[in-house]
Amino acid sequence: MIAKPLALSLLLGALAVVPAAAQVKIGVVTSSSGPIALVGIPQKNSVALLPKSAGGQSIEYIALDDASDPTATVTAFKKLISEEKVDAIIGPSGTPNAMGVINFAAESGTPMLAPVGSAAIILPMTEPKKWVFKTTQNDGLVADKLIEHMVKTGIKTVGFIGTADPYGDNWLKVFTEGATAKGIKVVTAERFQRQDTSLTAQGLKVTASRPDAVLIAAPGSSSVLPETTLFDQGYRGKIYQTHGAALPDFLKLGGKKVEGTILAASLMLVLDDIPDTNVSKKLAVDYVAAYEKAYGTKPATFGANVYDAGLMLQSVIPVALKTAKPGTPEFRAALRTALEGVKELAGTQGVYNLSPEDHSGFDQRGLELITVSGGQWKLLK
DSSP states (O other), X not given: OOOHHHHHHHHHHHHHTSOOOXXXXXXXEEOOSSTTHHHHHHHHHHGGGSOSEETTEEEEEEEEEOTTOHHHHHHHHHIIIIISOOSEEEOOSSHHHHHTTHHHHHHHTOOEEEOOSOGGGTSSOOTGGGGEEEOSOOHHHXXXXXXXXXXXXXXXXXXXXXXXXXXXXXXXXXXXXXXHHTTXXXXXXXXXXXXXXXXXXXHHHHHHTOOSEXXXXXXXXXXXXXXXXXXXXXOOSEEEEOGGGOSHHHHHHHGGGGTTOEEEEOGGGGGGGSOTTSTTHHHHHHHHHHHHHHHSSOOOHHHHHHHHHHHHHHHHHHHHHTTOOTTSHHHHHHHHHHHTTOOSEEETTEEEOOOSSOSSOOOGGGOEEEEEETTEEEEOO
């Protein structure tokens, strides 16, 4: 007879070697506190709405907050990669944060789906950037939409105010190139830090150049101050914003001073004006309804960028499972390869067609020209 303690020990030992059921682990890094929390909070909240299974496997999400700090983003990525051994990472929220962790994703062979604004995280394509995918429209696509409107309305000169970071850098580059090609001159370019509380000097320099219109390139709440400053200084020309301003708090913080603003952004801002034939409308309506039920408020489009990342992973996990099991380098590599093969995948923000050369995959179906009218987002007709 085996003594009870020994029998119990043998039983526990036997249980310990029983392999755990395969499970896909996805890390999520958002800036749900700090200067870009208005971007990060709806992204963090959207984690609870992400798909719970794919290809017969359950999906576990491990969410971390980097407090809008690029250094903390690095720490979060290292934890998710080294300790949690995730199969992919959604995030982070900010472009500077994302630029700082590309090499960590690449060196570990972990696909990174970044819901950030700037195309600088995927373009120009490099070996490290092959591990990065982007769930927002590229700057150039949005810029082309705005420039098209400027040409139609006779805009000849534009002043630029953008953040002094990769988001503002890339926007100044792509907009200047696109505008120049269409005969529009950028007469002045001013920069600022996201945390700045006064932009008086930048505003005065822009108004002094007397542009027909001003483009503001800033994400989240930082998009408001440049425009309200120009209004207070008496500027009454057209104001254009990037998709970085596409959040409810832009309207709340800007009030009457942002009336007439024009931006190119996703259909989510103007769902009631979008025809039911649009392939993304039902997905967007369902996402908004689920978010409102959970949190009592409508989500900013930034949250939908995380939601779309979840839909994208749900579509490729079954493909990767044919190659390897979750938790292995082979599975992560298979996920990356499968992501490059995504075709005609409808998301809340538009339709994705990815390739080895294009890690965003949007076309004009993901954009609408939108204006602020009566304190509300309205489709520009």
